[in-house]
Amino acid sequence: MTSRAASFEPLDPEAAARWLGYGQWEREYFPKLLGMTVEDVRRDYCRMRLSFKPSLEQPAGVVHGGAIASLIDSVVVPAIGAAYDAGTGFSTVDLHVQYLSALRNEDAVAEGWIVQRGRSIVFCEAEVRGVSSGALIARGHMTYKVSAPRH
Numbered sequence: 001m002t003s004r005a006a007s008f009e010p011l012d013p014e015a016a017a018r019w020l021g022y023g024q025w026e027r028e029y030f031p032k033l034l035g036m037t038v039e040d041v042r043r044d045y046c047r048m049r050l051s052f053k054p055s056l057e058q059p060a061g062v063v064h065g066g067a068i069a070s071l072i073d074s075v076v077v078p079a080i081g082a083a084y085d086a087g088t089g090f091s092t093v094d095l096h097v098q099y100l101s102a103l104r105n106e107d108a109v110a111e112g113w114i115v116q117r118g119r120s121i122v123f124c125e126a127e128v129r130g131v132s133s134g135a136l137i138a139r140g141h142m143t144y145k146v147s148a149p150r151h
Contacts, residue, residue, distance in 0.1 A: 003040075008045035011041060018082075020038050022077065035053060038078055041082060046077070046078040048109070048110050049107055049110075049131070050071045050109075052103075052105060068099070069140070071110045072110060075112035075126050076112035080114065090122070090144045091145055092144055096141045100139065101135045103130055107130075109131050120147070122144045123143055124141070125141055126139070126140040
C-alpha cells in the first residue's frame with residue numbers, strides 16, 4: 001500500500017506530539033472505544049489505524065459500516081487541528097461515505113487529507129484500506145466548520 005504522507009510537510013515537534021496522542025486519552029472517548037490510533041500526522045494529512053476486534057462486526061461477519069464511517073470522520077481531525085491553536089473548535093458539517101468493499105477480520109488504515117481550507121470551512125477526503133489485503137474499503141468526503149478558540 002502506497003502512502004500519501006510524502007506529499008505533506010512534517011509538523012513541528014510540539015504539534016506532532018499533541019496529535020500523535022489523539023485517541024490515547026485516559027478517559028475512553030469514542031475514538032478510543034473503537035480502537036483508533038494515529039500512525040502519522042503531518043500538515044493537512046493523517047494516517048490512522050482501526051484495530052480489528054469482533055465487537056466491531058455486524059451479524060454478517062464484516063466490520064460495521066458505522067465503524068468505518070467513524071474512522072473516516074476521525075482521521076481528518078488531526079490533519080485539521082494541527083494547523084490551529086489548542087482550543088480551536090471544529091465539527092463535521094457533512095460526511096459522505098462510499099463503501100467499496102467489505103472489511104473482514106483485519107485492521108483498517110485510513111489516510112485523510114485536506115483538499116481546501118477557508119476561514120471557517122475545511123474540505124477533506126479520506127480512503128480506508130484493509131491492512132493485510134490492501135483492499136480499498138471506503139472513500140469519504142467531509143466538510144468541517146472551524147470556530148474560534150474557546151476561552
